[in-house]
Amino acid sequence: MTAILRTAISDTFLVAAALMIVIGGCDRSAPPPSLPTPAAAKKAESPQSSSLNRRDNQRPGTAANRDATTETDPHAIPEARASASLPEPIHRPDDQRPKHDDRRLAEAGIRLYESKRLKLYTDIDAEAARTLPPLIDAVYLAWVEYFGDMPPDRAGSEFQMTGYLIRDEALFREAGLVPEDLPMFEHGRHRRNEFWMREQKYDYFRRHLLIHEATHCFMTFLPGVDAPVWYIEGMAEYFATHRLAPDGSVTFRIMPTSPEDFAGWGR
Numbered sequence: 001m002t003a004i005l006r007t008a009i010s011d012t013f014l015v016a017a018a019l020m021i022v023i024g025g026c027d028r029s030a031p032p033p034s035l036p037t038p039a040a041a042k043k044a045e046s047p048q049s050s051s052l053n054r055r056d057n058q059r060p061g062t063a064a065n066r067d068a069t070t071e072t073d074p075h076a077i078p079e080a081r082a083s084a085s086l087p088e089p090i091h092r093p094d095d096q097r098p099k100h101d102d103r104r105l106a107e108a109g110i111r112l113y114e115s116k117r118l119k120l121y122t123d124i125d126a127e128a129a130r131t132l133p134p135l136i137d138a139v140y141l142a143w144v145e146y147f148g149d150m151p152p153d154r155a156g157s158e159f160q161m162t163g164y165l166i167r168d169e170a171l172f173r174e175a176g177l178v179p180e181d182l183p184m185f186e187h188g189r190h191r192r193n194e195f196w197m198r199e200q201k202y203d204y205f206r207r208h209l210l211i212h213e214a215t216h217c218f219m220t221f222l223p224g225v226d227a228p229v230w231y232i233e234g235m236a237e238y239f240a241t242h243r244l245a246p247d248g249s250v251t252f253r254i255m256p257t258s259p260e261d262f263a264g265w266g267r
């Protein structure tokens with residue numbers, strides 16, 4: 001009798017245990033699969049670096065561990081070899097933008113509008129032009145939030161781009177602002193931290209194209225970016241898709257809904 005009871009208890013336990021495993025599995029798979037949000041992904045990484053800003057041989061503690069080994073291990077790597085393999089500090093590329101004679105350009109009808117992150121040379125109306133550099137300062141914060149901090153350069157200067165927003169192309173060519181070897185472009189073109197774009201009919205698409213080209217410039221200076229063209233173009237479109245509220249606040253990376261809110265984008 002006792003043996004039968006023990007067997008029954010044992011069987012009940014096994015069934016319960018099996019159920020717990022099955023239910024446990026259901027619980028684990030219950031939430032719908034989701035990708036981590038960029039912000040969550042960033043939080044999951046070390047606080048001072050993103051995956052784009054970190055090289056594999058620069059994990060925290062690597063150098064310190066190597067130093068400790070050098071002091072105590074008779075078979076340690078000789079000092080010269082050890083220091084040769086220490087990680088290099090990461091710098092973004094140097095700023096090689098040409099300097100322009102702003103007064104001469106203004107006399108020719110090309111005016112400079114400048115913010116912390118953008119110098120914009122353009123011959124379009126001042127009312128529209130002066131709103132554009134602050135837009136790039138705003139999207140810069142969105143880039144950093146998504147990609148991580150831009151590394152410093154060797155000169156210790158702030159990251160800034162130069163854009164040329166062109167209505168009269170002959171004027172810009174005459175002023176020497178369009179490099180002879182710059183390939184032809186229909187809408188816009190970037191090179192390092194400079195970009196060229198044509199004036200647009202619609203305010204929305206002028207801003208969209210400006211952010212698109214500026215995103216290319218930013219990503220060009222990020223270390224470790226080795227991505228296919230569709231990804232580079234996709235990220236530029238992702239950030240460029242924006243909403244400007246009546247109070248002047250702007251939101252990037254939005255879902256495009258009604259075509260009339262994105263005038264000129266259907267290229």
Ligand SMILES: [Zn+2]
Pocket residue numbers: 212216233236
């Ligand atoms: Zn592009």
